Amino acid sequence: MDRYQSKAFEKGKRVNIQSSTLRKSKTDTIDAKYIALFGFYHCNNLSLATSELFRSIKPLLRERVALSQEVAKLKREIKALVDQLFYELSKNYNIFTKSILHLLLQAPSRKRVRNLKEQMIQRILDQASEGKTKLSAKTIKELAKKSIGISSSSLEAILQSKIRHLLTLQEEITLLVKRVEEEIDQDLDDDITILSSISGIGKTAAISFLGELGSINKFCSYKKFCAFIGTDLAIYQSGSSLHSFGKITKRGNRYLRRTL
Missing domain, CATH: 1.10.287.4070 (Helix Hairpins)
Structure with a gap:
Protein backbone atom coordinates (compact mmCIF):
# COMPACT_ATOMS: atom_id res chain seq x y z
CA MET A 1 0.00 0.00 0.00
CA ASP A 2 1.50 3.38 -0.98
CA ARG A 3 1.45 6.58 1.04
CA TYR A 4 -1.63 7.93 -0.83
CA GLN A 5 -3.70 4.93 0.14
CA SER A 6 -2.49 5.22 3.76
CA LYS A 7 -3.64 8.85 3.86
CA ALA A 8 -7.03 7.80 2.56
CA PHE A 9 -7.37 5.37 5.47
CA GLU A 10 -6.25 8.06 7.91
CA LYS A 11 -8.99 10.39 6.65
CA GLY A 12 -11.60 7.67 6.99
CA LYS A 13 -12.24 7.39 3.25
CA ARG A 14 -13.43 4.14 1.73
CA VAL A 15 -10.77 2.47 -0.42
CA ASN A 16 -11.77 -0.07 -3.05
CA ILE A 17 -9.43 -3.03 -2.65
CA GLN A 18 -9.78 -4.10 -6.28
CA SER A 19 -8.90 -0.61 -7.57
CA SER A 20 -5.99 -0.02 -5.19
CA THR A 21 -3.62 -1.95 -7.42
CA LEU A 22 -3.17 -2.52 -11.15
CA ARG A 23 -3.18 -6.24 -10.54
CA LYS A 24 -6.62 -7.85 -10.28
CA SER A 25 -5.77 -9.98 -7.31
CA LYS A 26 -7.58 -11.03 -4.16
CA THR A 27 -5.89 -13.26 -1.61
CA ASP A 28 -6.27 -13.95 2.10
CA THR A 29 -3.01 -12.08 2.73
CA ILE A 30 -4.25 -8.96 0.94
CA ASP A 31 -7.66 -9.16 2.69
CA ALA A 32 -5.99 -9.56 6.09
CA LYS A 33 -3.79 -6.51 5.44
CA TYR A 34 -6.76 -4.29 4.56
CA ILE A 35 -8.80 -5.52 7.55
CA ALA A 36 -5.86 -4.83 9.86
CA LEU A 37 -5.34 -1.34 8.43
CA PHE A 38 -9.03 -0.55 8.69
CA GLY A 39 -9.05 -1.63 12.34
CA PHE A 40 -5.89 0.37 13.05
CA TYR A 41 -7.20 3.63 11.63
CA HIS A 42 -10.77 3.22 12.92
CA CYS A 43 -10.16 1.66 16.32
CA ASN A 44 -11.86 4.59 18.08
CA ASN A 45 -15.13 3.76 16.32
CA LEU A 46 -15.01 0.00 16.95
CA SER A 47 -16.24 -1.60 20.16
CA LEU A 48 -15.99 -5.15 21.50
CA ALA A 49 -17.74 -4.41 24.80
CA THR A 50 -20.72 -6.58 23.96
CA ILE A 184 -26.43 -7.50 31.59
CA ASP A 185 -25.41 -4.28 29.89
CA GLN A 186 -28.06 -1.61 29.30
CA ASP A 187 -27.26 -1.85 25.57
CA LEU A 188 -28.97 -5.25 25.53
CA ASP A 189 -32.18 -4.07 27.19
CA ASP A 190 -33.87 -3.35 23.86
CA ASP A 191 -32.93 -6.76 22.42
CA ILE A 192 -34.21 -8.53 25.55
CA THR A 193 -37.46 -6.56 25.46
CA ILE A 194 -38.02 -7.44 21.80
CA LEU A 195 -37.35 -11.16 22.32
CA SER A 196 -39.41 -11.44 25.49
CA SER A 197 -42.34 -9.71 23.76
CA ILE A 198 -42.78 -12.92 21.74
CA SER A 199 -45.41 -15.17 23.28
CA GLY A 200 -43.83 -18.00 25.28
CA ILE A 201 -40.39 -16.36 25.66
CA GLY A 202 -39.51 -15.03 29.10
CA LYS A 203 -36.68 -12.75 30.14
CA THR A 204 -34.45 -15.63 31.25
CA ALA A 205 -34.85 -17.45 27.91
CA ALA A 206 -34.16 -14.20 26.03
CA ILE A 207 -30.97 -13.59 28.01
CA SER A 208 -29.85 -17.21 27.47
CA PHE A 209 -30.47 -16.86 23.73
CA LEU A 210 -28.46 -13.64 23.45
CA GLY A 211 -25.70 -14.93 25.73
CA GLU A 212 -25.05 -17.96 23.52
CA LEU A 213 -25.69 -16.23 20.19
CA GLY A 214 -23.68 -13.04 20.65
CA SER A 215 -24.41 -10.75 17.73
CA ILE A 216 -26.88 -11.78 15.03
CA ASN A 217 -24.93 -9.59 12.61
CA LYS A 218 -22.20 -12.21 12.23
CA PHE A 219 -24.57 -14.32 10.11
CA CYS A 220 -25.09 -13.21 6.52
CA SER A 221 -28.13 -15.46 6.03
CA TYR A 222 -30.71 -17.38 8.03
CA LYS A 223 -29.29 -20.64 6.66
CA LYS A 224 -25.94 -19.99 8.31
CA PHE A 225 -27.72 -19.04 11.49
CA CYS A 226 -29.66 -22.35 11.45
CA ALA A 227 -26.45 -24.28 10.76
CA PHE A 228 -24.76 -22.58 13.73
CA ILE A 229 -27.59 -23.76 15.99
CA GLY A 230 -27.91 -27.18 14.36
CA THR A 231 -31.57 -26.82 13.36
CA ASP A 232 -30.87 -27.24 9.64
CA LEU A 233 -32.17 -30.41 7.98
CA ALA A 234 -29.89 -33.36 7.31
CA ILE A 235 -29.56 -33.99 3.57
CA TYR A 236 -28.12 -37.05 1.87
CA GLN A 237 -27.06 -36.94 -1.76
CA SER A 238 -25.69 -39.81 -3.82
CA GLY A 239 -25.38 -39.41 -7.57
CA SER A 240 -28.61 -37.97 -8.92
CA SER A 241 -30.56 -38.91 -5.79
CA LEU A 242 -31.21 -36.18 -3.23
CA HIS A 243 -32.94 -37.03 0.02
CA SER A 244 -33.93 -34.90 2.99
CA PHE A 245 -34.52 -36.97 6.10
CA GLY A 246 -36.66 -34.35 7.80
CA LYS A 247 -34.42 -34.45 10.89
CA ILE A 248 -32.24 -31.63 12.16
CA THR A 249 -28.48 -32.13 12.14
CA LYS A 250 -28.10 -31.33 15.86
CA ARG A 251 -24.66 -29.87 15.23
CA GLY A 252 -23.41 -26.51 16.37
CA ASN A 253 -24.31 -24.83 19.66
CA ARG A 254 -26.35 -27.32 21.71
CA TYR A 255 -27.03 -24.77 24.48
CA LEU A 256 -28.60 -22.37 22.01
CA ARG A 257 -30.57 -25.20 20.42
CA ARG A 258 -31.87 -26.23 23.85
CA THR A 259 -32.98 -22.67 24.55
CA LEU A 260 -34.93 -22.59 21.29
Missing part, protein backbone atom coordinates in the same frame (compact mmCIF):
# COMPACT_ATOMS: atom_id res chain seq x y z
CA SER A 51 -18.50 -9.54 23.08
CA GLU A 52 -16.78 -9.24 26.44
CA LEU A 53 -20.17 -9.19 28.13
CA PHE A 54 -21.25 -12.35 26.33
CA ARG A 55 -18.04 -14.08 27.36
CA SER A 56 -18.60 -13.15 30.99
CA ILE A 57 -22.21 -14.33 31.28
CA LYS A 58 -21.93 -17.48 29.15
CA PRO A 59 -20.43 -19.64 31.97
CA LEU A 60 -23.24 -18.51 34.29
CA LEU A 61 -25.88 -19.37 31.70
CA ARG A 62 -24.39 -22.80 31.05
CA GLU A 63 -24.21 -23.54 34.76
CA ARG A 64 -27.90 -22.67 35.00
CA VAL A 65 -28.61 -25.16 32.20
CA ALA A 66 -26.67 -27.88 34.04
CA LEU A 67 -28.58 -27.21 37.27
CA SER A 68 -31.89 -27.14 35.39
CA GLN A 69 -31.17 -30.57 33.92
CA GLU A 70 -30.40 -31.87 37.40
CA VAL A 71 -33.66 -30.38 38.66
CA ALA A 72 -35.62 -32.13 35.89
CA LYS A 73 -34.01 -35.46 36.81
CA LEU A 74 -34.79 -34.95 40.49
CA LYS A 75 -38.42 -34.14 39.74
CA ARG A 76 -38.84 -37.39 37.84
CA GLU A 77 -37.38 -39.33 40.77
CA ILE A 78 -39.55 -37.48 43.31
CA LYS A 79 -42.67 -38.12 41.23
CA ALA A 80 -41.86 -41.86 41.09
CA LEU A 81 -41.46 -41.99 44.90
CA VAL A 82 -44.67 -40.06 45.61
CA ASP A 83 -46.55 -42.37 43.24
CA GLN A 84 -45.54 -45.26 45.49
CA LEU A 85 -46.06 -43.58 48.85
CA PHE A 86 -49.12 -41.40 48.18
CA TYR A 87 -50.30 -41.81 44.58
CA GLU A 88 -53.58 -39.95 45.08
CA LEU A 89 -51.68 -36.78 45.98
CA SER A 90 -49.65 -36.71 42.75
CA LYS A 91 -52.77 -37.60 40.76
CA ASN A 92 -54.84 -34.68 42.08
CA TYR A 93 -52.23 -31.97 42.74
CA ASN A 94 -49.07 -30.47 41.34
CA ILE A 95 -46.65 -31.89 43.88
CA PHE A 96 -43.91 -29.39 42.96
CA THR A 97 -45.60 -26.34 44.45
CA LYS A 98 -43.97 -24.97 47.60
CA SER A 99 -46.93 -25.96 49.71
CA ILE A 100 -47.00 -29.63 48.67
CA LEU A 101 -43.21 -30.00 48.79
CA HIS A 102 -43.08 -28.68 52.36
CA LEU A 103 -45.96 -30.92 53.34
CA LEU A 104 -44.07 -33.93 51.95
CA LEU A 105 -41.00 -32.88 53.91
CA GLN A 106 -43.05 -33.13 57.09
CA ALA A 107 -45.19 -36.10 56.02
CA PRO A 108 -43.67 -38.00 53.06
CA SER A 109 -46.34 -40.71 52.76
CA ARG A 110 -50.10 -41.26 53.00
CA LYS A 111 -49.53 -42.91 56.41
CA ARG A 112 -47.68 -39.87 57.81
CA VAL A 113 -50.29 -37.45 56.39
CA ARG A 114 -53.07 -39.53 57.89
CA ASN A 115 -51.44 -39.23 61.32
CA LEU A 116 -51.34 -35.42 61.16
CA LYS A 117 -54.20 -33.31 62.43
CA GLU A 118 -56.08 -31.31 59.84
CA GLN A 119 -55.08 -28.04 61.49
CA MET A 120 -51.39 -28.98 61.30
CA ILE A 121 -51.66 -29.83 57.59
CA GLN A 122 -53.28 -26.46 56.89
CA ARG A 123 -50.61 -24.66 58.91
CA ILE A 124 -47.82 -26.29 56.88
CA LEU A 125 -49.53 -25.37 53.62
CA ASP A 126 -50.12 -21.76 54.68
CA GLN A 127 -46.59 -21.21 55.99
CA ALA A 128 -44.99 -22.51 52.79
CA SER A 129 -47.16 -20.29 50.57
CA GLU A 130 -47.24 -17.32 52.96
CA GLY A 131 -51.00 -17.68 53.29
CA LYS A 132 -51.68 -17.68 49.54
CA THR A 133 -52.52 -21.34 49.08
CA LYS A 134 -55.96 -22.52 47.98
CA LEU A 135 -55.25 -26.11 48.94
CA SER A 136 -57.64 -27.71 51.38
CA ALA A 137 -56.17 -29.67 54.28
CA LYS A 138 -59.47 -31.48 54.64
CA THR A 139 -59.34 -32.77 51.04
CA ILE A 140 -55.74 -33.93 51.39
CA LYS A 141 -56.60 -35.67 54.66
CA GLU A 142 -59.47 -37.51 52.93
CA LEU A 143 -57.17 -38.59 50.11
CA ALA A 144 -54.72 -39.99 52.65
CA LYS A 145 -57.44 -42.03 54.34
CA LYS A 146 -58.46 -43.67 51.05
CA SER A 147 -54.94 -43.97 49.63
CA ILE A 148 -53.48 -47.28 48.47
CA GLY A 149 -49.90 -46.03 48.92
CA ILE A 150 -47.31 -48.37 50.41
CA SER A 151 -45.57 -47.95 53.77
CA SER A 152 -41.78 -47.72 53.63
CA SER A 153 -39.63 -45.69 56.02
CA SER A 154 -36.65 -46.08 53.66
CA LEU A 155 -38.50 -44.58 50.69
CA GLU A 156 -39.82 -41.80 52.93
CA ALA A 157 -36.24 -40.86 53.92
CA ILE A 158 -35.09 -40.91 50.30
CA LEU A 159 -38.03 -38.73 49.26
CA GLN A 160 -37.26 -36.16 51.96
CA SER A 161 -33.59 -36.11 50.93
CA LYS A 162 -34.44 -35.53 47.27
CA ILE A 163 -36.90 -32.76 48.11
CA ARG A 164 -34.27 -30.95 50.20
CA HIS A 165 -31.82 -31.29 47.31
CA LEU A 166 -34.43 -29.97 44.86
CA LEU A 167 -35.16 -26.89 46.97
CA THR A 168 -31.44 -26.15 47.27
CA LEU A 169 -30.91 -26.42 43.50
CA GLN A 170 -33.88 -24.17 42.79
CA GLU A 171 -32.46 -21.56 45.13
CA GLU A 172 -29.07 -21.77 43.39
CA ILE A 173 -30.71 -21.29 39.99
CA THR A 174 -32.51 -18.20 41.28
CA LEU A 175 -29.19 -16.75 42.49
CA LEU A 176 -27.50 -17.48 39.15
CA VAL A 177 -30.29 -15.80 37.18
CA LYS A 178 -30.07 -12.77 39.45
CA ARG A 179 -26.30 -12.58 38.90
CA VAL A 180 -26.75 -12.76 35.12
CA GLU A 181 -29.32 -9.97 35.19
CA GLU A 182 -26.87 -7.82 37.17
CA GLU A 183 -24.18 -8.42 34.52
Whole structure:
Protein backbone atom coordinates (compact mmCIF):
# COMPACT_ATOMS: atom_id res chain seq x y z
CA MET A 1 0.00 0.00 0.00
CA ASP A 2 1.50 3.38 -0.98
CA ARG A 3 1.45 6.58 1.04
CA TYR A 4 -1.63 7.93 -0.83
CA GLN A 5 -3.70 4.93 0.14
CA SER A 6 -2.49 5.22 3.76
CA LYS A 7 -3.64 8.85 3.86
CA ALA A 8 -7.03 7.80 2.56
CA PHE A 9 -7.37 5.37 5.47
CA GLU A 10 -6.25 8.06 7.91
CA LYS A 11 -8.99 10.39 6.65
CA GLY A 12 -11.60 7.67 6.99
CA LYS A 13 -12.24 7.39 3.25
CA ARG A 14 -13.43 4.14 1.73
CA VAL A 15 -10.77 2.47 -0.42
CA ASN A 16 -11.77 -0.07 -3.05
CA ILE A 17 -9.43 -3.03 -2.65
CA GLN A 18 -9.78 -4.10 -6.28
CA SER A 19 -8.90 -0.61 -7.57
CA SER A 20 -5.99 -0.02 -5.19
CA THR A 21 -3.62 -1.95 -7.42
CA LEU A 22 -3.17 -2.52 -11.15
CA ARG A 23 -3.18 -6.24 -10.54
CA LYS A 24 -6.62 -7.85 -10.28
CA SER A 25 -5.77 -9.98 -7.31
CA LYS A 26 -7.58 -11.03 -4.16
CA THR A 27 -5.89 -13.26 -1.61
CA ASP A 28 -6.27 -13.95 2.10
CA THR A 29 -3.01 -12.08 2.73
CA ILE A 30 -4.25 -8.96 0.94
CA ASP A 31 -7.66 -9.16 2.69
CA ALA A 32 -5.99 -9.56 6.09
CA LYS A 33 -3.79 -6.51 5.44
CA TYR A 34 -6.76 -4.29 4.56
CA ILE A 35 -8.80 -5.52 7.55
CA ALA A 36 -5.86 -4.83 9.86
CA LEU A 37 -5.34 -1.34 8.43
CA PHE A 38 -9.03 -0.55 8.69
CA GLY A 39 -9.05 -1.63 12.34
CA PHE A 40 -5.89 0.37 13.05
CA TYR A 41 -7.20 3.63 11.63
CA HIS A 42 -10.77 3.22 12.92
CA CYS A 43 -10.16 1.66 16.32
CA ASN A 44 -11.86 4.59 18.08
CA ASN A 45 -15.13 3.76 16.32
CA LEU A 46 -15.01 0.00 16.95
CA SER A 47 -16.24 -1.60 20.16
CA LEU A 48 -15.99 -5.15 21.50
CA ALA A 49 -17.74 -4.41 24.80
CA THR A 50 -20.72 -6.58 23.96
CA SER A 51 -18.50 -9.54 23.08
CA GLU A 52 -16.78 -9.24 26.44
CA LEU A 53 -20.17 -9.19 28.13
CA PHE A 54 -21.25 -12.35 26.33
CA ARG A 55 -18.04 -14.08 27.36
CA SER A 56 -18.60 -13.15 30.99
CA ILE A 57 -22.21 -14.33 31.28
CA LYS A 58 -21.93 -17.48 29.15
CA PRO A 59 -20.43 -19.64 31.97
CA LEU A 60 -23.24 -18.51 34.29
CA LEU A 61 -25.88 -19.37 31.70
CA ARG A 62 -24.39 -22.80 31.05
CA GLU A 63 -24.21 -23.54 34.76
CA ARG A 64 -27.90 -22.67 35.00
CA VAL A 65 -28.61 -25.16 32.20
CA ALA A 66 -26.67 -27.88 34.04
CA LEU A 67 -28.58 -27.21 37.27
CA SER A 68 -31.89 -27.14 35.39
CA GLN A 69 -31.17 -30.57 33.92
CA GLU A 70 -30.40 -31.87 37.40
CA VAL A 71 -33.66 -30.38 38.66
CA ALA A 72 -35.62 -32.13 35.89
CA LYS A 73 -34.01 -35.46 36.81
CA LEU A 74 -34.79 -34.95 40.49
CA LYS A 75 -38.42 -34.14 39.74
CA ARG A 76 -38.84 -37.39 37.84
CA GLU A 77 -37.38 -39.33 40.77
CA ILE A 78 -39.55 -37.48 43.31
CA LYS A 79 -42.67 -38.12 41.23
CA ALA A 80 -41.86 -41.86 41.09
CA LEU A 81 -41.46 -41.99 44.90
CA VAL A 82 -44.67 -40.06 45.61
CA ASP A 83 -46.55 -42.37 43.24
CA GLN A 84 -45.54 -45.26 45.49
CA LEU A 85 -46.06 -43.58 48.85
CA PHE A 86 -49.12 -41.40 48.18
CA TYR A 87 -50.30 -41.81 44.58
CA GLU A 88 -53.58 -39.95 45.08
CA LEU A 89 -51.68 -36.78 45.98
CA SER A 90 -49.65 -36.71 42.75
CA LYS A 91 -52.77 -37.60 40.76
CA ASN A 92 -54.84 -34.68 42.08
CA TYR A 93 -52.23 -31.97 42.74
CA ASN A 94 -49.07 -30.47 41.34
CA ILE A 95 -46.65 -31.89 43.88
CA PHE A 96 -43.91 -29.39 42.96
CA THR A 97 -45.60 -26.34 44.45
CA LYS A 98 -43.97 -24.97 47.60
CA SER A 99 -46.93 -25.96 49.71
CA ILE A 100 -47.00 -29.63 48.67
CA LEU A 101 -43.21 -30.00 48.79
CA HIS A 102 -43.08 -28.68 52.36
CA LEU A 103 -45.96 -30.92 53.34
CA LEU A 104 -44.07 -33.93 51.95
CA LEU A 105 -41.00 -32.88 53.91
CA GLN A 106 -43.05 -33.13 57.09
CA ALA A 107 -45.19 -36.10 56.02
CA PRO A 108 -43.67 -38.00 53.06
CA SER A 109 -46.34 -40.71 52.76
CA ARG A 110 -50.10 -41.26 53.00
CA LYS A 111 -49.53 -42.91 56.41
CA ARG A 112 -47.68 -39.87 57.81
CA VAL A 113 -50.29 -37.45 56.39
CA ARG A 114 -53.07 -39.53 57.89
CA ASN A 115 -51.44 -39.23 61.32
CA LEU A 116 -51.34 -35.42 61.16
CA LYS A 117 -54.20 -33.31 62.43
CA GLU A 118 -56.08 -31.31 59.84
CA GLN A 119 -55.08 -28.04 61.49
CA MET A 120 -51.39 -28.98 61.30
CA ILE A 121 -51.66 -29.83 57.59
CA GLN A 122 -53.28 -26.46 56.89
CA ARG A 123 -50.61 -24.66 58.91
CA ILE A 124 -47.82 -26.29 56.88
CA LEU A 125 -49.53 -25.37 53.62
CA ASP A 126 -50.12 -21.76 54.68
CA GLN A 127 -46.59 -21.21 55.99
CA ALA A 128 -44.99 -22.51 52.79
CA SER A 129 -47.16 -20.29 50.57
CA GLU A 130 -47.24 -17.32 52.96
CA GLY A 131 -51.00 -17.68 53.29
CA LYS A 132 -51.68 -17.68 49.54
CA THR A 133 -52.52 -21.34 49.08
CA LYS A 134 -55.96 -22.52 47.98
CA LEU A 135 -55.25 -26.11 48.94
CA SER A 136 -57.64 -27.71 51.38
CA ALA A 137 -56.17 -29.67 54.28
CA LYS A 138 -59.47 -31.48 54.64
CA THR A 139 -59.34 -32.77 51.04
CA ILE A 140 -55.74 -33.93 51.39
CA LYS A 141 -56.60 -35.67 54.66
CA GLU A 142 -59.47 -37.51 52.93
CA LEU A 143 -57.17 -38.59 50.11
CA ALA A 144 -54.72 -39.99 52.65
CA LYS A 145 -57.44 -42.03 54.34
CA LYS A 146 -58.46 -43.67 51.05
CA SER A 147 -54.94 -43.97 49.63
CA ILE A 148 -53.48 -47.28 48.47
CA GLY A 149 -49.90 -46.03 48.92
CA ILE A 150 -47.31 -48.37 50.41
CA SER A 151 -45.57 -47.95 53.77
CA SER A 152 -41.78 -47.72 53.63
CA SER A 153 -39.63 -45.69 56.02
CA SER A 154 -36.65 -46.08 53.66
CA LEU A 155 -38.50 -44.58 50.69
CA GLU A 156 -39.82 -41.80 52.93
CA ALA A 157 -36.24 -40.86 53.92
CA ILE A 158 -35.09 -40.91 50.30
CA LEU A 159 -38.03 -38.73 49.26
CA GLN A 160 -37.26 -36.16 51.96
CA SER A 161 -33.59 -36.11 50.93
CA LYS A 162 -34.44 -35.53 47.27
CA ILE A 163 -36.90 -32.76 48.11
CA ARG A 164 -34.27 -30.95 50.20
CA HIS A 165 -31.82 -31.29 47.31
CA LEU A 166 -34.43 -29.97 44.86
CA LEU A 167 -35.16 -26.89 46.97
CA THR A 168 -31.44 -26.15 47.27
CA LEU A 169 -30.91 -26.42 43.50
CA GLN A 170 -33.88 -24.17 42.79
CA GLU A 171 -32.46 -21.56 45.13
CA GLU A 172 -29.07 -21.77 43.39
CA ILE A 173 -30.71 -21.29 39.99
CA THR A 174 -32.51 -18.20 41.28
CA LEU A 175 -29.19 -16.75 42.49
CA LEU A 176 -27.50 -17.48 39.15
CA VAL A 177 -30.29 -15.80 37.18
CA LYS A 178 -30.07 -12.77 39.45
CA ARG A 179 -26.30 -12.58 38.90
CA VAL A 180 -26.75 -12.76 35.12
CA GLU A 181 -29.32 -9.97 35.19
CA GLU A 182 -26.87 -7.82 37.17
CA GLU A 183 -24.18 -8.42 34.52
CA ILE A 184 -26.43 -7.50 31.59
CA ASP A 185 -25.41 -4.28 29.89
CA GLN A 186 -28.06 -1.61 29.30
CA ASP A 187 -27.26 -1.85 25.57
CA LEU A 188 -28.97 -5.25 25.53
CA ASP A 189 -32.18 -4.07 27.19
CA ASP A 190 -33.87 -3.35 23.86
CA ASP A 191 -32.93 -6.76 22.42
CA ILE A 192 -34.21 -8.53 25.55
CA THR A 193 -37.46 -6.56 25.46
CA ILE A 194 -38.02 -7.44 21.80
CA LEU A 195 -37.35 -11.16 22.32
CA SER A 196 -39.41 -11.44 25.49
CA SER A 197 -42.34 -9.71 23.76
CA ILE A 198 -42.78 -12.92 21.74
CA SER A 199 -45.41 -15.17 23.28
CA GLY A 200 -43.83 -18.00 25.28
CA ILE A 201 -40.39 -16.36 25.66
CA GLY A 202 -39.51 -15.03 29.10
CA LYS A 203 -36.68 -12.75 30.14
CA THR A 204 -34.45 -15.63 31.25
CA ALA A 205 -34.85 -17.45 27.91
CA ALA A 206 -34.16 -14.20 26.03
CA ILE A 207 -30.97 -13.59 28.01
CA SER A 208 -29.85 -17.21 27.47
CA PHE A 209 -30.47 -16.86 23.73
CA LEU A 210 -28.46 -13.64 23.45
CA GLY A 211 -25.70 -14.93 25.73
CA GLU A 212 -25.05 -17.96 23.52
CA LEU A 213 -25.69 -16.23 20.19
CA GLY A 214 -23.68 -13.04 20.65
CA SER A 215 -24.41 -10.75 17.73
CA ILE A 216 -26.88 -11.78 15.03
CA ASN A 217 -24.93 -9.59 12.61
CA LYS A 218 -22.20 -12.21 12.23
CA PHE A 219 -24.57 -14.32 10.11
CA CYS A 220 -25.09 -13.21 6.52
CA SER A 221 -28.13 -15.46 6.03
CA TYR A 222 -30.71 -17.38 8.03
CA LYS A 223 -29.29 -20.64 6.66
CA LYS A 224 -25.94 -19.99 8.31
CA PHE A 225 -27.72 -19.04 11.49
CA CYS A 226 -29.66 -22.35 11.45
CA ALA A 227 -26.45 -24.28 10.76
CA PHE A 228 -24.76 -22.58 13.73
CA ILE A 229 -27.59 -23.76 15.99
CA GLY A 230 -27.91 -27.18 14.36
CA THR A 231 -31.57 -26.82 13.36
CA ASP A 232 -30.87 -27.24 9.64
CA LEU A 233 -32.17 -30.41 7.98
CA ALA A 234 -29.89 -33.36 7.31
CA ILE A 235 -29.56 -33.99 3.57
CA TYR A 236 -28.12 -37.05 1.87
CA GLN A 237 -27.06 -36.94 -1.76
CA SER A 238 -25.69 -39.81 -3.82
CA GLY A 239 -25.38 -39.41 -7.57
CA SER A 240 -28.61 -37.97 -8.92
CA SER A 241 -30.56 -38.91 -5.79
CA LEU A 242 -31.21 -36.18 -3.23
CA HIS A 243 -32.94 -37.03 0.02
CA SER A 244 -33.93 -34.90 2.99
CA PHE A 245 -34.52 -36.97 6.10
CA GLY A 246 -36.66 -34.35 7.80
CA LYS A 247 -34.42 -34.45 10.89
CA ILE A 248 -32.24 -31.63 12.16
CA THR A 249 -28.48 -32.13 12.14
CA LYS A 250 -28.10 -31.33 15.86
CA ARG A 251 -24.66 -29.87 15.23
CA GLY A 252 -23.41 -26.51 16.37
CA ASN A 253 -24.31 -24.83 19.66
CA ARG A 254 -26.35 -27.32 21.71
CA TYR A 255 -27.03 -24.77 24.48
CA LEU A 256 -28.60 -22.37 22.01
CA ARG A 257 -30.57 -25.20 20.42
CA ARG A 258 -31.87 -26.23 23.85
CA THR A 259 -32.98 -22.67 24.55
CA LEU A 260 -34.93 -22.59 21.29
